Amino acid sequence: MLLGIDIGGTFTDIVVSDAGHVRLFKIPSTPQKPAVGVISALSNLIEREVIIPDRVGEIRHGSTVATNALLEGKWARTALVTTRGFRDVLEIGRQNRPKLYDLFFERPAPIVARDQRFEVTERLDYCGKVIKPLVTDDVERLIPLLREQSVETVAVVFLFSYLDPTHERAVQDVISSALGVPVTISSDILPEFREFERTSTTVISAALRPVIGSYLTSLETGAKKIGLNTRWQIMQSNGAITSADYAQANPARILLSGPAAGVEGARV
Secondary structure, eight states: OEEEEESSSSEEEEEEEETTTTEEEEEEEETTTTHHHHHHHHHHHTTSSOOGGGGOOEEEEEEEEEHHHHHTOOOOOEEEETTOOOOTTTHHHHOOSSSTTTTTOOOOSSOOOGGGEEOOEEEEETTOEEOOOOOHHHHHHHHHHHHHTTTOOEEEEOTTTTTTTHHHHHHHHHHHHHSSSEEEEEEHOOOSOOOOOOOOHHHHHHHHHHHHHHHHHHHHHHHHHHTSSSSSSETTSSEEEHHHHHHHHHHGGTTHHHHHHHHHHHHH
16 A cells, blocks of 8 residues: 655645555645644544555655745754855855846845854865865854854855865764754765855755754654554655655755656656
């Protein structure tokens, strides 16, 4: 038995596929707490014996929770730690502009405000060779500042770290140990060149980690309480599926989860 679940802003669709028979159930979504409506519906289907928990082999899930959180600005309070001299990469971006000659164009505010972007001394060259070693005292000095700002999640992006992530991992260890918050490093999220793209993607993942983590944990915990012990598989933006653990660590990968699930469903 396979379960397919898609949560939208208005309705949640549950597809039950069993021995070649497919049944569709549509229920109202609970936007404030998306997991609540799903677990309630699954519980109801179990009571009606539409779903037999012991026979469920896979649970696949597509959702717009990450999409909506980003569009509505409902992300966690995020800090960015980067190479000294480069904290404005996130705001400078690229030279392409939607309205090149509009003198009154207002750019959207960056996900991480300037006073929450911090610099530390370290530097690699384009070959990954260390030019300046990481100054650990710089990192230690950040701890009280991050704690004072009640930061919930941290993104770490260093120049050329995709060639050697040692400095990023060292900072990740120090901050996560001291603050107990998720620390996302660019060498894990997008290990390739182009600083703005790597920075923005890492920041998005970091900002959404607490949101998606809480959401997926609620889904899996609630499902286990009603007898569904199967691990959830999450639809990515590229149409492939991944584990819930990976999705929690890389929310940028599921920004278009809902639309991708719709396209894949239509294709099948």
